[in-house]
Amino acid sequence: MTTTESDDRPWIDTWLIDMLSVQNYIVNGGFGGFIVGPSHEQGGINFIRGPFEKGYLVCGNMEGFEFIMNHGSSEKYRDRIFEINDLMDDLMESHTVDSLWDAFKLTHPNVIHIDTFIEDNIYGLSSKMLLFNGDQLIVNKYSTLKYFEELYEMNLEFKPKIR
Numbered sequence: 001m002t003t004t005e006s007d008d009r010p011w012i013d014t015w016l017i018d019m020l021s022v023q024n025y026i027v028n029g030g031f032g033g034f035i036v037g038p039s040h041e042q043g044g045i046n047f048i049r050g051p052f053e054k055g056y057l058v059c060g061n062m063e064g065f066e067f068i069m070n071h072g073s074s075e076k077y078r079d080r081i082f083e084i085n086d087l088m089d090d091l092m093e094s095h096t097v098d099s100l101w102d103a104f105k106l107t108h109p110n111v112i113h114i115d116t117f118i119e120d121n122i123y124g125l126s127s128k129m130l131l132f133n134g135d136q137l138i139v140n141k142y143s144t145l146k147y148f149e150e151l152y153e154m155n156l157e158f159k160p161k162i163r
Contacts, residue, residue: 009058011054025128026128026131030070034065046127047060072158080150095142116129
């Protein structure tokens, strides 16, 4: 995704992002991972990139149960991630999100996740915003719940090492 200052998508001023960050309304999504938050029907989760001279760019909206791939895995595994995402229609015909979620919870009871829900919502936002780092792919919720292990392993390859 190429971003220019003339991009016609919405921009948020840096001072507002700074204020929201201090109040824990911005979550770092740069490392990627499994997202917990509202569905599109509930307002979804906005994701942003920046800072740029003009501020932060609102790049789009995702929803809970989706998986963010970090920048490195998005580049290296782009074709496979697109294949997995393209399986959504077949999965939707044979599964409900609830059935996939029930199976997922049994096999991943303690999965580490990025929580975007807001407890004290004084600004009327549908969720916390995710800050992306470079080009990052998003995997739909059906494919995420079905192919979580593969996505997790691809993403883990480019996570920073903790010493």
